[in-house]
């Protein structure tokens with residue numbers, strides 16, 4: 001459940017009043033370049049994050065592995081199980097999941113499946129042109145749906161990847177004028193040095209306090225955009241990691257869940 005002991009619970013690692021969460025990270029289980037253990041060690045030693053989520057594409061086995069390692073102790077942050085799900089309208093983050101959600105289903109159905117598990121549905125890098133992203137019309141459509149089970153809970157307003165950088169002002173304006181969703185920052189990191197380059201400030205430090213902040217709309221996105229060279233370097237390493245990822249996927253014990 002938790003990587004911290006009870007007496008440490010109330011103190012954000014960055015100091016001050018608020019905790020830092022980076023809830024969009026990829027591992028070797030999808031198209032990231034780092035092992036789960038290396039990510040946890042990096043977060044512990046080189047960041048001030050209080051909370052992370054592992055959100056591999058279309059799978060949660062890497063995130064479940066992270067939870068096992070965290071539960072064994074020795075870390076001063078919490079891990080939430082997530083998945084970046086490719087819906088028919090673009091990428092959607094499901095946070096606080098216990099089961100894998102299948103890709104390529106309608107957006108409304110996918111949001112409902114996240115809520116059925118008690119999870120939170122987040123529009124990942126919405127309106128970004130270079131990667132499958134939920135567009136303006138779909139964002140408005142689900143928020144105006146008469147069934148609240150189809151409503152998004154939060155939106156990534158800051159995602160430092162090349163895709164997330166484009167149209168960021170349109171995205172912020174759409175949210176402040178029409179959607180009024182909890183505003184998040186996430187790194188969408190595919191390599192260790194990207195972790196924590198985007199984050200969300202929230203009152204408290206724990207996963208449950210993060211959830212409460214989303215509900216109360218008291219989150220605040222923050223972060224730094226990546227340089228062009230960082231993006232190019234990640235892309236190169238992703239190609240190399242691909243070969244290892246295929247081995248992961250085909251390994252008998254590494255089956256998709």
Ligand SMILES: [Zn+2]
Nearest residue numbers: 084091124131
């Ligand atoms: Zn994405």
Ligand SMILES: [Zn+2]
Nearest residue numbers: 024026084188
């Ligand atoms: Zn992603």
